[in-house]
Amino acid sequence: MAPTTRERIMAEALRLFGEQGFAKTSVAQIEQAAGLSGGSGALYRHFKSKDELLVRAVDERLRDRAEWDLFLSPEFSLAEALSAFAPPGDTVGMLLALCRIGLDRLDHDRDVTRILLRDNSIPAPLLEVFREQEYAVVMAAVTRGLVEMAGPAAREQDWEAAAAVLVGALAHLWMMGDIFDGGHPADVDTERYLRATAELIAARLDRAGTEGEDS
Template sequence: MPSTTRERILDAALELIQQQGFGGTTVTDIEELAGLSPGSGSFYRHFRSKEQVFREVLERELARAREHRRDFERGPVADPQEALTRRLVQQLDYLTKVRPLMNLLAREHGRFPDLTRRIRSVLVDQGIAEEAEHLGRDLPGEPAHDDPHALLAVVVSALTGYELSRGFFGRPPADIAPDRFAAALAALVTGRPGRE
């Protein structure tokens, strides 16, 4: 299905703002990358301003992130450590998929604090609450889980650090593959040694 002009503008804005920042991206740049005649005013047939297109880019990427999160494994598990490892691998994949949103937030978080707060609430706070519920169900009675929200904050920080390192350096830390990283993190969370 061919993309609409509006979608092409959003895609162009996403790409350019990640590369050049909000202030360094012009409407003419967006028009050109979207395949419109630069300086023709075509942009303004779809958006009132560069700020509006940026806000809509963030909203679209947030909706995409929510959609990716719906695919996470849920339900009863036979082996909690294996299930946790699979979910952590899913979360690493999720972080790769939401990388454009992370890039925008890292670059422009101070410019739109209302959007930053909302995205943090949806992606981080709600994500931690959801995963804490699953952790409590999958690993009941584990002494390390007296404070599941704090534990999940540590896990999210580890996953985010791994993904940022992959993005920044072009490879995972110590070349540890995502499945190995997830298995080691799951072993730490469960307090059980990793499997051979």
């Protein structure tokens, strides 16, 4: 089925916002890219303003989680799923798989990620959309996964903070790669970075297990 005019407007707007930035993208450019007459005001038949267009477009894109929907479901066992990617007992391997899934998620919606991580001209309501529709959902899933992996000792550690560190590390890697054309300014390649991140979280998990045995 061919996309509707509204869908074309949202898709082209996200592309242009990601490439040029929100403030530098005009309504006329969006209209022209969507196959409308640039400067005709046709966009306003579907959205009240450029701000509303951005918020609605990002909201709909984030809600459409595609293959990540299962991983982010509250009923899904993330730890059980990750165990399929690593030998039994290989905590680092499981966390590496989690890191790669997270990085793929960031890269899948590259324009949205650019808007959220790099554009300081976006309207405040969009930050709330991101907080509710993406960050809170991802944080809940990662925290649940770490709690599962920690086992009985989970209550002894602040796994929400550990999840925030993990999610933040992946966002930093993605943003640096986007800014520096695929590389990292520290000249650390993706696999080394992900392994270091996985090993840091695995060390916390191992410590939690040791402390649980001692208590």
